Amino acid sequence: MDSSMATPSIAADHRPAHLQLINVWKRFGPPERQTVAVRNVDLAIQPGEFVTLIGPSGCGKSTLFNMIAGLIAPDDDGSILLSNKVQQDYGLLGKVAFMPQRDLLFPWRTVIDNATLPLEIEGVSRKAARARAEALFPEFGLEGFETHYPHQLSGGMRQRVALMRTFLFERDLVLLDEPFGALDALTRSMMQRWLLDVWAKHRRTVLFITHDIDEAIFLGDKVVVMTARPGTIKCAERINLPRPRAASVTTTGEFIDIKRRLLAVVEEESLKTFGGATLA
Amino acid sequence: MKRDALLRSPLPMLVVLALAWWLVVPALKIEARYLPPLGAVIADARSVWPDLLAGFWRTLLETVIGFFIGAALGIAAGIGFAQWRWLERGVFPIFVALQSVPVIAFGAIVVIWFGNTLASKVVIALYLAFFPIAVNTLRGLQEADPQRMALMRSFGASSRQMFLKLSLPTALPTIMIGLKIGLSLALAGAIVGEWFGDTVGLGVMLLQALYFEQVPRLWVLILTCGGLGTLLYGGAGLIERRFIWWRAE
Amino acid sequence: MVAGGVTWRDRLAVVIGLATLFIVWQAATMLFAVPDYILPRPLDIAWAIVERREQIWRALLFTLAETGAGFAIGALIGIGLAVCLVLIPPCEAVVMPLAVAINAVPSVAFVPLALIWFGLGMGSKIAMAVLAIAFIVLLNALSGLKKPEQGHIDLMRSFGAGRFGILWRLRLPAAMPSIVTGLRVGLGRSTIAVIVAEMLGAYDGIGQIVYQSTAQVDYLSVWAAVLTAMLGSLALYGCLVAIDRKLIWWR
Numbered sequence: 034m035d036s037s038m039a040t041p042s043i044a045a046d047h048r049p050a051h052l053q054l055i056n057v058w059k060r061f062g063p064p065e066r067q068t069v070a071v072r073n074v075d076l077a078i079q080p081g082e083f084v085t086l087i088g089p090s091g092c093g094k095s096t097l098f099n100m101i102a103g104l105i106a107p108d109d110d111g112s113i114l115l116s117n118k119v120q121q122d123y124g125l126l127g128k129v130a131f132m133p134q135r136d137l138l139f140p141w142r143t144v145i146d147n148a149t150l151p152l153e154i155e156g157v158s159r160k161a162a163r164a165r166a167e168a169l170f171p172e173f174g175l176e177g178f179e180t181h182y183p184h185q186l187s188g189g190m191r192q193r194v195a196l197m198r199t200f201l202f203e204r205d206l207v208l209l210d211e212p213f214g215a216l217d218a219l220t221r222s223m224m225q226r227w228l229l230d231v232w233a234k235h236r237r238t239v240l241f242i243t244h245d246i247d248e249a250i251f252l253g254d255k256v257v258v259m260t261a262r263p264g265t266i267k268c269a270e271r272i273n274l275p276r277p278r279a280a281s282v283t284t285t286g287e288f289i290d291i292k293r294r295l296l297a298v299v300e301e302e303s304l305k306t307f308g309g310a311t312l313a
Numbered sequence: 314m315k316r317d318a319l320l321r322s323p324l325p326m327l328v329v330l331a332l333a334w335w336l337v338v339p340a341l342k343i344e345a346r347y348l349p350p351l352g353a354v355i356a357d358a359r360s361v362w363p364d365l366l367a368g369f370w371r372t373l374l375e376t377v378i379g380f381f382i383g384a385a386l387g388i389a390a391g392i393g394f395a396q397w398r399w400l401e402r403g404v405f406p407i408f409v410a411l412q413s414v415p416v417i418a419f420g421a422i423v424v425i426w427f428g429n430t431l432a433s434k435v436v437i438a439l440y441l442a443f444f445p446i447a448v449n450t451l452r453g454l455q456e457a458d459p460q461r462m463a464l465m466r467s468f469g470a471s472s473r474q475m476f477l478k479l480s481l482p483t484a485l486p487t488i489m490i491g492l493k494i495g496l497s498l499a500l501a502g503a504i505v506g507e508w509f510g511d512t513v514g515l516g517v518m519l520l521q522a523l524y525f526e527q528v529p530r531l532w533v534l535i536l537t538c539g540g541l542g543t544l545l546y547g548g549a550g551l552i553e554r555r556f557i558w559w560r561a562e
Numbered sequence: 563m564v565a566g567g568v569t570w571r572d573r574l575a576v577v578i579g580l581a582t583l584f585i586v587w588q589a590a591t592m593l594f595a596v597p598d599y600i601l602p603r604p605l606d607i608a609w610a611i612v613e614r615r616e617q618i619w620r621a622l623l624f625t626l627a628e629t630g631a632g633f634a635i636g637a638l639i640g641i642g643l644a645v646c647l648v649l650i651p652p653c654e655a656v657v658m659p660l661a662v663a664i665n666a667v668p669s670v671a672f673v674p675l676a677l678i679w680f681g682l683g684m685g686s687k688i689a690m691a692v693l694a695i696a697f698i699v700l701l702n703a704l705s706g707l708k709k710p711e712q713g714h715i716d717l718m719r720s721f722g723a724g725r726f727g728i729l730w731r732l733r734l735p736a737a738m739p740s741i742v743t744g745l746r747v748g749l750g751r752s753t754i755a756v757i758v759a760e761m762l763g764a765y766d767g768i769g770q771i772v773y774q775s776t777a778q779v780d781y782l783s784v785w786a787a788v789l790t791a792m793l794g795s796l797a798l799y800g801c802l803v804a805i806d807r808k809l810i811w812w813r
Binding site: 329346399402403411425426497504505519528531535542546 | 659788
């Protein structure tokens with residue numbers, strides 16, 4: 034059934050990968066009623082690279098993400114390497130800056146205390162943690178909101194607080210799981226450009242999940258497409274659009290070409306889940 | 314899942330507790346003054362069986378009558394509060410405060426009013442059950458969310474229909490919580506009410522056992538009261554599961 | 563109720579409500595010449611409180627001290643147990659059935675036993691207050707501590723937080739609202755438990771005044787003691803509401 038699958042075209046790069054997934058699987062349930070969430074995923078991300086991951090909903094993106102974050106253990110067949118070191122089950126906890134879909138801010142903490150949460154857990158003193166956070170406030174567009182509570186902020190601002198929290202947890206690998214999924218289109222495109230600025234400045238390795246093709250192309254150095262469940266990697270496309278990217282890049286012919294190619298692939302996969310649900 | 318179901322069913326729990334009591338008391342040589350052996354408690358229960366049964370029925374009767382009248386009045390009051398905003402503003406905070414007040418001390422006064430009759434215990438039980446039921450009824454009725462109200466209004470619903478089809482069903486789970494609190498308070502009220510003077514009832518027997526320092530008898534009565542409580546709450550829980558399957562949001 | 567400000571109009575409404583109650587009561591008892599043993603006049607009760615202020619004040623302090631001590635111990639037991647159960651989940655299978663069994667018995671039924679075990683002094687009242695509050699706080703704290711969803715827990719884990727880190731920074735703050743609710747409900751219950759225990763046997767306290775005055779057919783004193791107890795527990799309740807606002811500043 035997978036003979037038609039294109040092989041991932043990411044072997045070309047020979048620099049040591051920052052994050053490498055080799056034959057990663059995740060199955061749930063007892064053997065007789067097993068569901069395979071993630072199947073045979075091979076993926077390599079170079080240091081400082083911005084990789085976006087798209088796929089139909091329910092394709093196991095989040096499962097894959099949770100494995101990379103160290104929240105769930107991959108099955109024994111494969112392994113996850115961080116900076117060329119094989120990681121034990123749950124060994125990645127505390128090594129990857131992970132941002133889940135929802136902002137998950139703590140309602141009882143002020144904006145600054147929410148942002149410094151990971152530093153507190155690392156054992157950084159409150160004062161030092163706050164000093165480090167304060168430096169980031171202008172850049173994250175949150176100046177003057179340090180002592181506000183989450184319920185006083187708009188959706189876009191809450192998301193920036195969550196991103197700041199993720200960035201303050203200074204790990205070289207950042208995982209973002211549809212961080213702008215809940216925002217309206219205008220706020221989202223502003224946040225995308227802003228994220229690129231922040232990334233250009235800090236140069237972390239980013240793996241970014243989205244279901245929005247425009248977003249994937251606009252942000253990424255490389256777009257990776259996942260198949261319908263059981264999720265595996267269908268293809269990867271390098272995006273050579275010049276950086277820094279302005280909003281206008283989305284209307285260039287090059288962008289449209291990439292989009293057309295990716296759309297065809299994604300559509301095919303989406304139809305599989307859709308058809309499976311309605312015609313089965 | 315299986316362990317959960319086991320945890321929830323009271324039977325294995327009772328067996329384990331009884332077994333523990335039976336084994337631990339002789340093993341640790343606990344003084345009978347603190348915890349008599351299970352055998353002594355059972356023997357004592359047998360010796361007062363007729364009294365115990367009579368007391369059980371009497372206290373059950375007081376509790377149930379008091380609870381039902383209190384519930385009726387409480388729900389009516391709650392609906393009244395929901396209907397008239399000025400009443401809610403002026404009186405409701407006093408009600409909420411009264412919930413945390415040792416109203417049981419009024420028991421003495423109630424017995425003065427009604428004498429040593431069944432009525433005086435019923436009134437105490439009623440009085441205690443009334444407040445939480447009234448408060449929860451109002452809270453429940455206020456829970457209907459404005460968007461659903463607007464939807465109903467857009468369908469052209471009358472205020473009667475709004476109440477019957479939206480407000481009341483929304484309120485029922487919360488009212489049920491109030492009813493359960495009221496039930497346990499009614500039981501406590503009936504027991505304490507008997508202390509102010511009577512001849513039959515579990516509360517009376519508790520008082521007698523205290524005066525004669527009959528510790529096994531006290532344990533018999535504690536277990537009987539627990540049984541009565543479990544019976545009442547169990548019944549309430551059954552009704553809740555049968556008729557109110559949706560939950561408070 | 564607790565959330566949101568109380569406007570002056572709300573306060574005014576309560577004052578009017580209380581004043582109406584007072585006036586109707588006073589007028590009705592005077593108009594129909596209701597004898598004291600049925601319903602004394604509010605002014606007479608107020609005067610009785612003033613007259614017996616020393617006795618009543620001492621009794622009130624006594625009762626409040628017992629309630630306070632029992633409240634503190636019971637709350638600590640309840641919260642402590644809940645924390646243990648969350649840290650070591652298998653314990654729940656042992657502790658909860660026992661707690662549920664004890665709770666199925668109306669707490670007033672334990673009063674005679676408490677008097678025999680701990681004597682007529684403060685000990686038995688404190689024990690009753692502990693019993694009355696510990697279970698409700700345990701239940702509330704437990705459900706509060708379990709409230710954080712997996713997403714929040716996963717986030718904390720991804721930051722490298724361990725069991726205690728998650729407890730301290732996530733579970734406990736998240737549980738505060740329901741713990742405070744438990745404390746509020748428990749406060750009422752423990753006041754009742756203490757007064758009921760005092761009525762059956764004590765050297766001092768509001769419950770003892772109620773009991774003795776009933777026996778001596780001194781109804782004015784009964785009312786005076788009951789109303790004082792109401793005011794006392796209202797004050798306590800007010801304190802808790804204030805603490806509630808201070809502790810749960812978010813939302």
